[in-house]
Amino acid sequence: GAVVSQHPSRVICKSGTSVKIECRSLDFQATTMFWYRQFPKQSLMLMATSNEGSKATYEQGVEKDKFLINHASLTLSTLTVTSAHPEDSSFYICSAWQGEWGVGQETQYFGPGTRLLVL
């Protein structure tokens, strides 16, 4: 099956620094990738939709200047948390969309997640 990887799996950084998280589709091309955030014991919340070659679409309440998304190729999307603060500490999960549009077999494949801790 389709595999999505994330790097790093865990990162600890100081407050005020920026952190980049990579999401890669390993064996398929993904024109669309999604970024989610999950707080402890809570559900996944969609942050943004990343489209290859165009600007990301952010969900309401998500600061686009803080969470920079770049989808430079069909297999890579990056999320950069800029000027990170302790409240940004969370579990960030990406997914990649695969399928033929409109056929009804489209599927999202999820990465293993990245745990960010901002001190």
Add this chain to the structure above:
Amino acid sequence: AQRVTQPEKLLSVFKGAPVELKCNYSYSGSPELFWYVQYSRQRLQLLLRHISRESIKGFTADLNKGETSFHLKKPFAQEEDSAMYYCALSPPRGFQKLVFGTGTRLLVSP
């Protein structure tokens, strides 16, 4: 507003017992409904989707539009079914912008 509600945080059953994980949704229209599963230390993966009308690992889910529910059922639970289960919806024929429920942890004891 789009919302998915899973009322049970934890469901504990014995092996061989029937299981029903509840999911109710709120959506203006006809969404696509999904069940995702996350086994211990593994990533989230699709279990089943309502448009496929399939049974995966013995699990089935029926969409009840009148009750806006999409409960997940299995007649005889197995220990390997122990996992976190998330119900999710997306707009019809959309890019699968998923809205997740808060999840139900299923624990199947021997």
